Amino acid sequence: MQKFLFFLITLFFSGLLFAVHSDYCVNCERDKHGRIKRSLEGKKAFKKMQPCPSTGKPFGACPGYIIDHVIPLKRGGIDAPSNMQWQTVEESKEKDKWE
Template sequence: MVKSIFIALMVSCFALVSAPSMARPQVIHSATGHAASYSNKGHAPRHAPKIKQTTPTKAVTGVKRDANGKILRSQTAKNKFKKSHPCPSTGKSSDACPGYVIDHVQALKHGGADNLSNMQWQTKEAAKAKDKVE
């Protein structure tokens, strides 16, 4: 009797372990290409891959430019930005902002919008460094 219960229990355990619906998910690490499975407790792999934000590397065609080839910017959008985001160095909502420039988070030449949601104050030094990369 005990032996038959033990065998029935072993068979049911084996069926649970080998069932495809109970298999642990497998993740392929994007950087190394190695498989990493989740633990029994549901934790992610110890070295989870980092997500990289990508931006276009080519200039977007169709961007409006002036006679000198510079991308046209909306003065209205700049003024709205200054009103809603006062200058960090003076606190004023108009006029010049010494040591700072209005920067586009995503460059206009890469398809960034010329509106408030894509603008930020940036120091002149940081702007020069960013311009070297863009």
């Protein structure tokens, strides 16, 4: 009986822990720091399709802008051009507050 109660309690708490981390991508490829690995090819393809708003170039730095994932990687978004957009640094800081 004690083993059964221990099993139920363990099952209950493991369910709570899973619920807290349900947005954590367990199938995503990760870098050496544990972050979701980014695709350099996807980023290059995005820049080719959508050149930098400030320079108009499909390569190099883009002052005042960053590439943002519309659906964040940690929320299941894909690291592909279809899920990327240019975002100003200010907009990015605002989005990071609630994301």
